[in-house]
Amino acid sequence: xxxxxxxxxxxxxxxxxxxxxxxxxxxxxxxxxxxxxxxxxxxxxxxxxxxxxxxxxxxxxxxxxxxxxxxxxxxxxxxxxxxxxxxxxxxxxxxxxxxxxxxxxxxxxxxxxxxxxxxxxxxxxxxxxxxxxxxxxxxxxxxxxxxxxxxxxxxxxxxxxxxxxxxxxxxxxxxxxxxxxxxxxxxxxxxxxxxxxxxxxxxxxxxxxxxxxxxxxxxxxxxxxxxxxxxxxxxxxxxxxxxxxxxxxxxxxxxxxxxxxxxxxxxxxxxxxxxxxxxxxxxxxxxxxxxxx
Numbered sequence: 001x002x003x004x005x006x007x008x009x010x011x012x013x014x015x016x017x018x019x020x021x022x023x024x025x026x027x028x029x030x031x032x033x034x035x036x037x038x039x040x041x042x043x044x045x046x047x048x049x050x051x052x053x054x055x056x057x058x059x060x061x062x063x064x065x066x067x068x069x070x071x072x073x074x075x076x077x078x079x080x081x082x083x084x085x086x087x088x089x090x091x092x093x094x095x096x097x098x099x100x101x102x103x104x105x106x107x108x109x110x111x112x113x114x115x116x117x118x119x120x121x122x123x124x125x126x127x128x129x130x131x132x133x134x135x136x137x138x139x140x141x142x143x144x145x146x147x148x149x150x151x152x153x154x155x156x157x158x159x160x161x162x163x164x165x166x167x168x169x170x171x172x173x174x175x176x177x178x179x180x181x182x183x184x185x186x187x188x189x190x191x192x193x194x195x196x197x198x199x200x201x202x203x204x205x206x207x208x209x210x211x212x213x214x215x216x217x218x219x220x221x222x223x224x225x226x227x228x229x230x231x232x233x234x235x236x237x238x239x240x241x242x243x244x245x246x247x248x249x250x251x252x253x254x255x256x257x258x259x260x261x262x263x264x265x266x267x268x269x270x271x272x273x274x275x276x277x278x279x280x281x282x283x284x285x286x287x288x289x290x291x292x293x
Contacts, residue, residue, distance in 0.1 A: 044094040044183050047080030048126075049116050051109060052136060052152055053100025056169040057127040058083065061097070063172040070291055071176065075183045089115075095182045096120035097175075098161075101129045101136045101152040110158065117159035122182055125161045125207065126175070128168035128237075130154060132213045132261025135239045156211040164206040166265035168237055178203065180290055195283050202273035213261035215242060215252030218270070223249065227269040234263035 048058060058081075062068065072078060076095075080087050090096075096116050103109050117123055128134035129152075136152035155161060165178055177199065184196040215238075222228050230248040237243075242256035243263050250263070264270050276283070 042187055043075055043077050044186055045079045045092070046076045046095045046097065046179065047078070047090065047093045047116075047120070048082075048084070049080065049090065049096055049098045049112065050082050051098060051100035051113065051130070051155065052103045053127065053129045055083075055099070057097075057099040057130075057175075060169040060172050061126075061175050064176050067172075067176050067291060071179055075290070076179060090119055092119045094120070094186060095122045095124060095179070097124050097126045097165075097179075098130050098155050099126045101133050101154050102158055104151050104153055104158075113155055113158055121186075122162045123155075123159065124163045124165060124178065124182075125155055126165050127170055128166060128262055128265035131156070131164045131166050131206070132211055132265050134168055134260050134262050134265065137260050138239070138258060154211040156207065161207045163200060163203045164271070165203065166206065166270060167233075167268075168262055168266055176291075177287060180287060184286070184290070192286065195279060195286050198276050198279050199283055202271040202276060205273075206271050211261075212259070213264035213270075214259035215254065215257045215263055217264050218243075218250065218267060219252055222264075222267055222269050222272075227272050229269065231268065233266045233268065237262040237266035 048061070050058065064071070078085055079091050079093050080096075090112060096119075098113070098116060102113050125131045129136055131154060133152060133154040137154075163178065163182075165174060167174070181196040181199045184192040185200065188196060215234075218234055228249060230245070232245050232250070234250050235241075235243040235245050239260065239262060240256050240258055242253045242258070243250050244253075245251075252263075
């Protein structure tokens, strides 16, 4: 039945027997599919708090594309985000993803980070600026910031942080995985909570270690431990070119290092944990199961 014939039937209630028969043939029985049960129960509430940063971490979060839509549809309600949610004040939430460092010259920024800690059950430092200050802590040769500079601090210097997601910017997959593991930790069954704990423990240990990191930490905790894979991420992240790649391994010039933490935050092995390796396949399978549409 053509579009014109359908319009005639709709307007005048008439139609040829041939068209009516065609309509009968076109109608197919509607089969209702059984509603799929989610592997876990209720949604959690998540917020993105933007401090002093470049918004690169938020772009990385959005780069999850359909994965982000799956998370927002099944597992999390986005209750606060300056660019995505029309909310003026920081509400109560289960997980707060905080991007950027805190400008302590700005009274509003200090109040917001304190309010975030008060209203969030879990605070996640998202990216190198929130974790270690990154280039916002720029100073020359380890000296203090010049008087003309604004003063920026990583959020861990002002509040207690539960989880670090290092790098500048973190990969979309890592942000997605941390959100899923936080959900499973809060809402999953015992087996899911155990795997979520295993995944989050190295990132929690990073948060507990503090807000100071530099090229020396990269040398002692990654390279000297035989964990360096020679990817060059640290050299690419260094804002003052204090890290160079020589014979496939990074070399750090201490006189140039400004102790901003960029290299350490960018290194994929800075939060490496042997405890998680044995459960890698189970964790990957769990992520695949909960992300299945």
